[in-house]
Amino acid sequence: MKNSLLILFILAINFSFAQKDEKLNLKDFEIPTSPGFILLDQAPSSIERPNSPKAFAISALNSFTESNGLPQNYAVEFTPFWFFKHKNMNVLKYMGYNNKEEHFFSAIKMVSISMAYINQTDSLSETPVNNISIGARTNLIKIRSNNNLNAIALANQTAVKQLKKIDSIIVSRIGPGNPIDPEAYRQRHLQLLNTLQDSLKNNLSKALLQKPIFAVDFAIAYNTFFTNNDFSTQQFGRFGTWLTVNWSLKLKDNSNYLNLYAIGRYLKDGTDKNDIGQYYSQSLYDFGGKLEFELNKFSIGYEYIYRSNDLIKTSRSTGQLKYRISDNLLLTGAYGKNFGDSNNLVSMLGINFGIATGNEKATIE
Amino acid sequence: MKRTYDTGMDNNSIKLEIKIGTVGVAYTASYLLRTGGQWTKLSESNEESGNIADSEIGKASYLRKSYIIIRTLIDLTHLSENERQIATANIKAEYKFSGGFSGIQNYNFDNDDLTITPNKKLVTIIKPIEMI
Numbered sequence: 001m002k003n004s005l006l007i008l009f010i011l012a013i014n015f016s017f018a019q020k021d022e023k024l025n026l027k028d029f030e031i032p033t034s035p036g037f038i039l040l041d042q043a044p045s046s047i048e049r050p051n052s053p054k055a056f057a058i059s060a061l062n063s064f065t066e067s068n069g070l071p072q073n074y075a076v077e078f079t080p081f082w083f084f085k086h087k088n089m090n091v092l093k094y095m096g097y098n099n100k101e102e103h104f105f106s107a108i109k110m111v112s113i114s115m116a117y118i119n120q121t122d123s124l125s126e127t128p129v130n131n132i133s134i135g136a137r138t139n140l141i142k143i144r145s146n147n148n149l150n151a152i153a154l155a156n157q158t159a160v161k162q163l164k165k166i167d168s169i170i171v172s173r174i175g176p177g178n179p180i181d182p183e184a185y186r187q188r189h190l191q192l193l194n195t196l197q198d199s200l201k202n203n204l205s206k207a208l209l210q211k212p213i214f215a216v217d218f219a220i221a222y223n224t225f226f227t228n229n230d231f232s233t234q235q236f237g238r239f240g241t242w243l244t245v246n247w248s249l250k251l252k253d254n255s256n257y258l259n260l261y262a263i264g265r266y267l268k269d270g271t272d273k274n275d276i277g278q279y280y281s282q283s284l285y286d287f288g289g290k291l292e293f294e295l296n297k298f299s300i301g302y303e304y305i306y307r308s309n310d311l312i313k314t315s316r317s318t319g320q321l322k323y324r325i326s327d328n329l330l331l332t333g334a335y336g337k338n339f340g341d342s343n344n345l346v347s348m349l350g351i352n353f354g355i356a357t358g359n360e361k362a363t364i365e
Numbered sequence: 366m367k368r369t370y371d372t373g374m375d376n377n378s379i380k381l382e383i384k385i386g387t388v389g390v391a392y393t394a395s396y397l398l399r400t401g402g403q404w405t406k407l408s409e410s411n412e413e414s415g416n417i418a419d420s421e422i423g424k425a426s427y428l429r430k431s432y433i434i435i436r437t438l439i440d441l442t443h444l445s446e447n448e449r450q451i452a453t454a455n456i457k458a459e460y461k462f463s464g465g466f467s468g469i470q471n472y473n474f475d476n477d478d479l480t481i482t483p484n485k486k487l488v489t490i491i492k493p494i495e496m497i
Contacts, residue, residue: 083451083455084455085455085457086386086388086457087457088386089457090386090387090416091387091391091414091443092414094388156412159390159442160412163390163439164392167436167438171396171404171436175398175402175404176396177396177432177493179432179493182367185491189480189491190480190482193489197482197486200440200487204390204443
């Protein structure tokens, strides 16, 4: 059973990657915040929003309490937007801005879909529990500051001017093209491009790095689980849908922020057993918030979520630390109390790392 | 890959429309190239996109026996390495000629029209159309 789930997970990775030779880079790994992890309260933080949906990301998560050397929980997440051609797309539309006004709902198109594989142990029977979760999330509303919008517009203008200049230099040296001998023209053209591309300033990246001042994100996830590595034990686990509202206040430069989050979540939970040992479903409602300081490579945050229904009143209280060791290596950890009265220790470590077996293929069409 | 467009009667007004679909910053310019290498810029895109709106590029008698070269430069430096790889594969370009004997002709770019720098930060599409 466990092998079957692993095969399913690997197939999911192969589906997301395609045919061109491309190593899976460290950058492809992301902090474990996919909806599948969050649904099962297995993410370092239950309140999180991605800065920009990546085309493809893998999460690996380990738990200090169950650590045996290798991460036990994995998720793969991809953004369909990146895998299709968009006829009328341009850079400003992609960024949700048209040089005059911001399109607050433009980021909905960047919906990402994820699948998570999570190993747990039943606290009563000590039997292994294998969870499969699928989820999706997207940004519903994004509002950037006027300064940020101006910076984007200016960066775009500069980039277009740079391209125009490069074009005029090439055309003045070798003409606009050579239909009689296109291959010879191509070679000279590429040489010039390689030289001239260094003049591209990439101010857009800096402008895009700045966080929106206000954002609303939506996520939905569904989970099923198996016990004792037996397929016939398949059981509904959880279904959840939640909204996260985020305010970001820039403190000093583009890398220092005070972030304030609020979350509201509906959860249908089928993981508890009644007195006669049968699983039953119950509806739960979560409300909470999070305060986070982002200071260059380091961030620290605290979150509190209250969960309730007619019978249950419980809460989750955790602190999180993140440290960006390098552009390609990110360490994230959490410590605190999870929901419930037992087996409720949160102690996690997630790290971005790469796989380079030489067999990874990426494509993308 | 070179394509051809039949301009027809001398008085025909030939129009060109260009639509570029990309998440990169794009700039497009169309040139008239005559035998012997003389060239003239006909039209160019603005700062919003690499598109050029449907507009006349000349009479058939002026354009016949020349090439229209459409050059698009795309800057992908604001994307990550993987995103650049994907964005390069997902570029869409449509060139619509109208007004001549060939009527409305839509062309797309071919693989040999594409030039990509090794780090994939800069992409160009050069589409030659022979006007006959």
